[in-house]
Amino acid sequence: xxxxxxxxxxxxxxxxxxxxxxxxxxxxxxxxxxxxxxxxxxxxxxxxxxxxxxxxxxxxxxxxxxxxxxxxxxxxxxxxxxxxxxxxxxxxxxxxxxxxxxxxxxxxxxxxxxxxxxxxxxxxxxxxxxxxxxxxxxxxxxxxxxxxxxxxxxxxxxxxxxxxxxxxxxxxxxxxxxxxxxxxxxxxxxxxxxxxxxxxxxxxxxxxxxxxxxxxxxxxxxxxxxxxxxxxxxxxxxxxxxxxxxxxxxxxxxxxxxxxxxxxxxxxxxxxxxxxxxxxxxxx
Amino acid sequence: xxxxxxxxxxxxxxxxxxxxxxxxxxxxxxxxxxxxxxxxxxxxxxxxxxxxxxxxxxxxxxxxxxxxxxxxxxxxxxxxxxxxxxxxxxxxxxxxxxxxxxxxxxxxxxxxxxxxxxxxxxxxxxxxxxxxxxxxxxxxxxxxxxxxxxxxxxxxxxxxxxxxxxxxxxxxxxxxxxxxxxxxxxxxxxxxxxxxxxxxxxxxxxxxxxxxxxxxxxxxxxxxxxxxxxxxxxxxxxxxxxxxxxxxxxxxxxxxxxxxxxxxxxxxxxxxxxxxxxxxxxxxxxxxxxxxxxxxxxxxxxxxxxxxxxxxxxx
Numbered sequence: 001x002x003x004x005x006x007x008x009x010x011x012x013x014x015x016x017x018x019x020x021x022x023x024x025x026x027x028x029x030x031x032x033x034x035x036x037x038x039x040x041x042x043x044x045x046x047x048x049x050x051x052x053x054x055x056x057x058x059x060x061x062x063x064x065x066x067x068x069x070x071x072x073x074x075x076x077x078x079x080x081x082x083x084x085x086x087x088x089x090x091x092x093x094x095x096x097x098x099x100x101x102x103x104x105x106x107x108x109x110x111x112x113x114x115x116x117x118x119x120x121x122x123x124x125x126x127x128x129x130x131x132x133x134x135x136x137x138x139x140x141x142x143x144x145x146x147x148x149x150x151x152x153x154x155x156x157x158x159x160x161x162x163x164x165x166x167x168x169x170x171x172x173x174x175x176x177x178x179x180x181x182x183x184x185x186x187x188x189x190x191x192x193x194x195x196x197x198x199x200x201x202x203x204x205x206x207x208x209x210x211x212x213x214x215x216x217x218x219x220x221x222x223x224x225x226x227x228x229x230x231x232x233x234x235x236x237x238x239x240x241x242x243x244x245x246x247x248x249x250x251x252x253x254x255x256x257x258x259x260x261x262x263x264x265x266x267x268x269x270x271x272x273x274x275x276x277x278x279x280x281x282x283x284x
Numbered sequence: 285x286x287x288x289x290x291x292x293x294x295x296x297x298x299x300x301x302x303x304x305x306x307x308x309x310x311x312x313x314x315x316x317x318x319x320x321x322x323x324x325x326x327x328x329x330x331x332x333x334x335x336x337x338x339x340x341x342x343x344x345x346x347x348x349x350x351x352x353x354x355x356x357x358x359x360x361x362x363x364x365x366x367x368x369x370x371x372x373x374x375x376x377x378x379x380x381x382x383x384x385x386x387x388x389x390x391x392x393x394x395x396x397x398x399x400x401x402x403x404x405x406x407x408x409x410x411x412x413x414x415x416x417x418x419x420x421x422x423x424x425x426x427x428x429x430x431x432x433x434x435x436x437x438x439x440x441x442x443x444x445x446x447x448x449x450x451x452x453x454x455x456x457x458x459x460x461x462x463x464x465x466x467x468x469x470x471x472x473x474x475x476x477x478x479x480x481x482x483x484x485x486x487x488x489x490x491x492x493x494x495x496x497x498x499x500x501x502x503x504x505x506x507x508x509x510x511x512x513x514x515x516x517x518x519x520x521x522x523x524x525x526x527x528x529x530x531x532x533x534x535x536x537x538x539x540x541x542x543x544x545x546x547x548x549x550x551x552x553x554x555x556x557x558x559x560x561x562x563x564x565x566x567x568x569x570x571x572x573x574x575x576x577x578x579x580x581x582x583x584x585x586x587x588x589x590x591x592x593x594x595x596x597x598x599x
Contacts, residue, residue, distance in 0.1 A: 006386035010372070017374030105370035109431070112336050112364035112441075113387040116356045283339040 004123045011127035024093040032142040071153040076244035079161030080236045086165040090132035095189040097124045098180030107284045118276045132169045164239040171268030178275035204233035230267045234260035289314045289470030295344035304330045306494040312470045319481035320474040322491030328474045363432035367443035373417030388435035402430040421448035440471045482575040497582045506572045514541040515567035
C-alpha cells in the first residue's frame, strides 16, 4: 500500500512539475470556458427566458419542445464530444508514464526497491487512471453544473458519460502502456493509441466492409479485427444512449448492449497482461 | 567467518552472441567491504544488475541473505546506488528520500526521524528543501548514497559511489562506508578507481572479459611472495655472492637488498647465511605492489614488457 501511495504521489508530482497536469487542466478549463460563453449567448438566454415564461418549453423549428427533453438531448449529444476530448486529453497526459519509468538511470532506482515489477507497473497505471479520472470529473462536472445553472434542469444521467469515458481511457491506457513498455517512446505511445482509437471506429461498420471484400478470407480478417479491437465508436454511442436514457433514437438505444463493453474490456486486459509480461521479462 | 550476505554461483549472461559474464562466483559477508574491479565491459555492472534482479542471468544463481534475487523480497534489505542515476529533478532532497523510502516499505514516522539524520550524514541538511535539479553532480551522488541507506539495509551495492565527488567528499564517503561495514553491513563497491578500492575495501574481485581474473584480500593480491626487502649490516660483496650461490636474485637499492627468492624457506636460508657470516639483520619484509600494479599486470598484453615485478594471485 505504501508503494502504491508513493508511486501515485510520484506520478502526480511529476505531472505537476512537467506542466502536464497544468496543461491537462488548462485545456479542460479552456473547453469549459468556451462552453460557458456559448451558453451565455443572447440567443440562448432569449430562448431560455421564453421557456421559463411559457411553461418550460422552447420554440424550435415551428414546434414547442420540452426544456427537459432539450437538455437531455443536448447532454447526450455532448457526451459523445466529451468522450473524444476526455479520452484524447487523458492519453496525452499519461502516455509518458512507462517510457519515462524505463529511462536509463531511473528504472534502476525503482526496480532496486522490494517491489514486484508487475506491481510497479500496476501502481503507475492506477496513478495514471487517478490523474485521468480527476480531469474527467472536472470536465463532466463543470459542464453539468453550467447546464444545470443555466436551465435549472438537473439531469444526473449525464455523469454516466463520465463512466464510459473512464472505461475507454482505462482500455486505451492499457494499450498505451503496452506500447510504452515495448518501445520506451512517449511519441509512439500517443500516436499508436490515437491510431487505434480511429482505426477501431472504422470497424464499427465492419458488416459493410466485409460485404465489399472480394474474398472470404479478407472478410474474415475484417471480422476478426472488429472483434479484437476496442469498440471505440460503439462506446461513444453507448455514452449517448446511457445519458439519454429512453429519450434517444431507437437505433442509438439499440447499441447499448454489454458486448462492446466486454470485448473492449478483454482487449484492455490483454494489453495490460502483455505489458506486464514484457515488463517482467525485460533486462534493464 | 561472518554470515554470507550475498552469494553468486556460476553466473553466466549471454546477450545474443556476446558473453557478458562467464561463470562468476563470489560471496560477500556481513561486515565486509568488497570491491569489484575491472575495465569497461568486464561485466561489473551486469553482475550488480543480476544481484538486483534488474537483469536475469542466462544460468547460475544468486541470493541475498538466502533469498533468490528473482524474489523482490531479496531487495528489502538491499540499498543500491546505480551509476549515472537520475533522481526526479522536481523532488527536493527530503521528498526524494521520502518517496524512495516508502517504496522500500519504511513507514512515515521512521522516515521523519531518519531523513534528517541521513541528510546530515551526507552533508545535505541545508539542501533538504531544494529541488534535486539544482544539485551539483557530487551532491546528487551524496543524495544517492542517502537514498541507498534510507531503509537501513543490511547489504549495500554501490556503483562508482565517489563519481563526481570532491576529495573531501570522497574521504567522507569512504568513512561512511567503513562505518556501515563496522555496523555489520555487507558493502559491495563497483569502481574504476583502484586507489579508492584499495583504501576502502578489505577484499576484491577483478573481472576480466566476464570472468574473475583474481580474487582475494588486498593483502593477498598485493603481496609479492617472491620479493623481499632486506636491510643488514655489514653488507659486502662476499655476502652478496653467498646469497647468489643459493640461486637468489640480489639487487642493491637505497641501502637495502632486494631479494628474489623461490619461497619462504629460501628466505630463511639467506638469513642463515647472513648470520653465519656475522652480519646483523636490521630489517626483513615482503615487498608489496599496489592494487594498480596487480590490475595492470592482469590486463597487460602477453607480449608487453612486465611492469616492475608486479604479480597478482591469478586463478
